[in-house]
Amino acid sequence: MDIVVLAGGLSTERDVSFVTGNMVSKALRKNGHRVILLDVFMGYSDKKEDISDIFEHTEEVSVQVEEIPTVAPDLAAVKASRADQSDNFFGPNVIEICQKADVVFMALHGENGENGKIQAAFDLFGIRYTGTGYLGSALAMDKNIAKQFFVANGIPTPGGIRMKRGEQIREFSKTGLNLPCVVKPCCGGSSIGVSIVRTVEEYEEALEEAFRWEEEILIEDYIEGREFSVGVLEGKALPIIEIAPVEGFYDYKNKYKLFYNKTQTSYSLSLSAGSLSIRTLPALPLSALSLFLPTPIITIALTAPVCLIGFCFFFQFFGLAGLRFFPFHGHPRMVFHNRNL
Numbered sequence: 259m260d261i262v263v264l265a266g267g268l269s270t271e272r273d274v275s276f277v278t279g280n281m282v283s284k285a286l287r288k289n290g291h292r293v294i295l296l297d298v299f300m301g302y303s304d305k306k307e308d309i310s311d312i313f314e315h316t317e318e319v320s321v322q323v324e325e326i327p328t329v330a331p332d333l334a335a336v337k338a339s340r341a342d343q344s345d346n347f348f349g350p351n352v353i354e355i356c357q358k359a360d361v362v363f364m365a366l367h368g369e370n371g372e373n374g375k376i377q378a379a380f381d382l383f384g385i386r387y388t389g390t391g392y393l394g395s396a397l398a399m400d401k402n403i404a405k406q407f408f409v410a411n412g413i414p415t416p417g418g419i420r421m422k423r424g425e426q427i428r429e430f431s432k433t434g435l436n437l438p439c440v441v442k443p444c445c446g447g448s449s450i451g452v453s454i455v456r457t458v459e460e461y462e463e464a465l466e467e468a469f470r471w472e473e474e475i476l477i478e479d480y481i482e483g484r485e486f487s488v489g490v491l492e493g494k495a496l497p498i499i500e501i502a503p504v505e506g507f508y509d510y511k512n513k514y515k516l517f518y519n520k521t522q523t524s525y526s527l528s529l530s531a532g533s534l535s536i537r538t539l540p541a542l543p544l545s546a547l548s549l550f551l552p553t554p555i556i557t558i559a560l561t562a563p564v565c566l567i568g569f570c571f572f573f574q575f576f577g578l579a580g581l582r583f584f585p586f587h588g589h590p591r592m593v594f595h596n597r598n599l
Contacts, residue, residue: 259291260313262359264376264387265321266297268337268347269368270330270450270471279365280323286363294355295320298366298376301349304341309354330450353383362387373399373445401444401476418478420444423469430461438480441465443472454480 263286265279266272276295283295292313296302302309302319312319342350347370356362362380364387370376374392381392390398397403408415419433427433441464442452451471453464468475489496 259360260358261286261291261293261361261363262356263293263295263363263365264298264356264371265295265365267299267366267368267370268333269366269370269372270333271367272331272333272336273327275365275367275371276321276323277325278367279321279363282363282365283320292316293320294359295323296352296355297321297349298352298371299336299347299349300340302351302355304350307351309351309358312355312358348379353385356380356385357383360386364389369445399445401442402474405476416440416478416481418476421465421475421477423473426465426469428462428465430458433477435477435479437461440476440478440480441468442476442478443468444474444476445472451475 263279263283265275267275269275276297279295283293286293294313294316296319300321302312340349362385364371364376366372366376372395374395377387377390377395378392380387389395397407402420405415405418407413417435418439419435421427430437437458438454438456439461440452440454441461443450451468453460453467455461455464465475484500487499
């Protein structure tokens, strides 16, 4: 098959997306597919190109991936570096190349890639793509909306409130919450802008950090305990992964130290998924759930659902070996045969 792996973009997780896309591209090429790793924002070339035979030159066209920096990218610099300086989010030749592909593998992280906007555009262009559609993506990406679904369906989730810029509650005592708590952007990922607040003094700093990234934030009860991530594929739970950073919590730095020092964060298969009852939104055929097992154990608390991109963990841990089937829009299903299972 001719496949575009779409990565990059303009989210704070741009660099992470390239590493995910690179792993996916290698796995697909190993299985005989012709693959282009494409930056959705920067595109290919800075002028109109003849792309009739572009899948004959996949290595030449593909983005060259480097290691993930330990800090989020400077998005203003990324925007300034695009040659055409167009207001169009899609870079030069992106739509045309995607239309030439049999399917687009969505390896985008964060804004646009996970919030349903690109999925909706591709639906209009008739471009087939992997993962969840625009509605499920939009519901899952907004943590406040997802939280309302959890509560309405009786799914345990930490108590919390949302807050908008200009409507901040500066005095913690007026929030109705207890310390410790977690302050985080409402729609971000990779733990960017997330703070664990243990004192009133830390609360003010956490507000500033979260609002640095977004206009709306969430403040939630802190759940002390073990952290797990569960992939869900068409209602079936995949093996459960426990995440255990050596120090601190699972923030941006701890997440991606994996690529520099494999001793910094421990990933292990800790529980059998066979007895786990999974209830997700019907709009999410492919998702990943973040779970905390409190100490002492009272109940499992679901903190966030994500769509396809939440499988970054599983790409890291399994190298795609455990994932044979990916639902994608425009055809019942796509099959990736991995002979190295």
